Amino acid sequence: MTSEATPTVDVLIDQLERAVFQRQTQEGVRLLLQLLASIAESRVPFGILPPTSKPEERRAAYTRIAAMISALLCSPDFQITLGQIEFLVGRKHMLEAIFELSGYEGPFHLLRYLGQRNPDGSVKLLANQVFVLSLFYSLDSLPEELAQGVLKLPPEQLLPLMIGWITTPFVHHERGERNRGLLIENSKLIESVMPTAGIIQAMTSAWMHCSYADHPRKHALKQSMNEVWKRLNQKTGLKSRSRTYRKDADRPTMVIAAERMQSGHAMDRCYRSGLEQLRSKFHTVCVVAQGYFTEDLRSLFDEVVMFERGLAINEMGARLVKIEPDIIYFPSLGMSEWTQMVANQRFAPIQIMSLGHPAPPMCDTMDYALVSPGVGEFAWEFGRKVVELGVTPRFDAHPDVMAHQVSHEKFDDGRIHLAVNSSLMKLSPRFLALCERIEAEATRPVHFHFFASASGVMYDRLKQVFERRFRHFTLEPSRTYGGFLQVLEKCHVALAAFPFGNTNSTVDTCLVHVPTVAYRGNEPLSIFDRDVLRMAGMPEWLVCDNDQAYFDTAMRLIHDDAAREELVSLLKMSDLKKQMFEWQKPGDETDFVESMEWIYRHHEALQASSSHVLRAHQDIPA
Known part of the structure; x- marks a missing residue:
């Protein structure tokens, strides 16, 4: 007996609408979660519909979903379980994107639907309404009054919202960066929480993703989350158990x-x-x-x-203890x-x-x-x-890179093509604003190529944002590594995003002879572009330490063909594969051990x- 095939997105939308219109609220919530799970499984670019679909068809699909979510939230018998809330928190960025890609262009109408209008025009919300509404607001759209209301929520409600927002893979507006900073500055509010099993994976992502914030104390969030991890470790029975240091061990484990x-x-x-x-x-x-x-x-x-996967963490600890390591690396x-x-x-x-x-x-x-x-x-x-x-x-070469031969064929449409070879998490509001300035002030036309590794809903979301901010751009879909190099090498200049820079991505631009503008900050995540460019023999003036210098360097490479071609010639003449992938002198190959x-x-x-x-x-x- 074969199981039924998973319904397609359009079929699930039809079923969701039918349940909502028939006032089957619980069934509607179940179908909504099934729809979100189906969308999340898709790794195909171009959003939730087939690539052949038209923009208006995709917008209509998102509007239908947003309308059904709105109807569910406003239903008098709407209820949602803790497990369902945890499910939504793990897909918070999808909920945000659905509303922003819809005809509503955000969840702002929900505030008017659910809130109580005061005589002065302000809106009053109950605590549970603040929590539910916040599930659908992105950091970029979150109004200040709602952000302040979020910080007054009980810690057990604040934690899932905070980690959902910090895990958001794309923050593009100055307001969004301010809101992200506000959460970081108030991260101590979550330290007393005992997390439920359903949000542990989201916590993991937030612990890592705070590094992409453009905030001087962004890692303070980890200090607060570490307190939560310690409490969870204690509850699950994970205890520190270490062997004694053995200085003279012959071959330490x-x-x-x-x-x-x-x-x-x-x-x-x-x-x-x-x-x-x-x-x-x-x-x-x-x-x-x-x-x-x-x-x-x-x-x-x-x-x-x-x-x-899913092994109990105390069992994980037991296995480590059994190994009796002298070092954990x-x-x-x-x-x-x-x-x-x-x-x-x-x-x-x-x-x-x-x-x-x-x-x-x-x-x-x-x-x-x-x-x-x-x-x-x-x-x-x-x-x-x-x-x-x-x-x-x-570095060790990607399996496909050694066989790749650089074609040196460039885009030839009268524009300077700029590669932004950084994942969507690294596309900070400050960097995107600088890209806008480059396009606005360049005296020759430019065309951006964003290699953002976006797919599904996030592909549609990035495309929407870029359509509103840039006149000429391509949001490149995911490709095989060889296919990616074939597009990258046709660009004239690469711009490494900041403050979280690149490493392997700048190795790639050097290998295909594309001059790269880099940013050096005051922490390790902001300096590896510098090190890669040094390995490639590139001049220091390509590495900038402030926004204006970065802008000036990018403009120089856009307008000065001779300077740009000189850099390309340096890359062509260099034995880059030897410089990147081979040890430079005897003895280097054992330095690490x-x-x-x-x-x-x-x-x-x-x-x-x-x-x-x-x-x-x-x-x-x-």
Whole structure:
């Protein structure tokens, strides 16, 4: 007996409308959740309808969904369970986008429907109405009075709203950045909450996504969320249990807590060369969740311990204790809930992270951040100690890059084509405003190409925003890596988004000989473009440290053909694959493992030192 096929989006919309019009409110809520789940599963670009659909058809579909949500909310018998609320929180960005893509162009009408109008024209809302309404407001559209009302909600209601907003993958307006900053500044309000199981995954995303905010204290949110993780750890029985530090162990056991260990993933491209060194001096055990590991990487480790998704966190701790690690190494930290929870405990006498997600964990259980040369001065928020490697690690090539031959064929329509090779989370309001200024003030026509990795509803949302802000642009759909390079190499200039910059994306622009304008901030996540451009032999003037300098540099490359072509010639003449993917001199290929061993053997002296930033293999100040 075969199961029924999942209804298509248009069929689900029909069913939702029928339930709502027939006043079957509970059935309507169920169908709404089923519709959202169906939309979320789609990874195909061009939104919720087939690519052949017309813009007015997509707008009509979003309007129908928004209208049915509005009708459900205003129904006198509307009820929603905690589990359903948690489901909606996990898809908050979709709810926001549906209203903004609809004919309503936002959820503003809901405030008028549900609120009580005061004589002075203001609107009064009950606390539960503030909570429900806020599910549909984006940070970009959230009015100040509603934002202040949100901060007065009980912590157990504030937590899901806060993490839903922080996880939002795209904030494009100055108002949105202000609202995001307001949440960060008030993050202590959530520290007393015991989260329910249904929002733990959303918490994980928020812990990571706060790094994309344009706020000087954005990582303060992690401090508050770490308090929540600790409380959850205590409830679930996850306790710090570490073996004693063994300075003279012959081949210490190192657990590599791998959030992602997949061929071609950014973690593979950045860290394979370091990981393959470790076996020479450590017994290495890769701990990774099923579905996030590819077998071709098994040879990097002595052992691979894969655990099933959904494993109880106390069982996760028990498995770590059984391994008895001398070191736990987090190549990245921020993409998985189990690593965030484990990092807030101690399961080894030495715990080290590197900058796979280049942002501080804000927990006192992280002993070291191991960083590239020249990065230590920017890592002031990281761990107890920051240790610089002796040499800059090399990258590992994407499996398709070595075979790619640069065509040097450019777009030839009289415009300068600008590649924005950054994911949608990195497209900050400040960066987008600067792009608008470039288009407005350039004396020759430009055309933007946004490689934002957007799909489904978010593809439609980005396209709507860009249509209102830029005259000439293409929102590039997701492609194979080879197909992506073929489009990227046809652009004349690349603009790296800020304040959260690029790494592998700037490697890609260099490999296809596209000059890149970069921004250097005062933290690691804002300086890797600089390091990549240095490896490629690009001049320092391409790396800017303020908005005006970035604008001026971009305008120079747009208008000065000779300067731009000189940079292209430098990239053509450079052996970029050798500079990026090969060690530059003998001994470099063992620096990573030797630095790790140096940390291990000198752990006590390093912890006792008064210095926060140290250099591997050099004298340790008292």
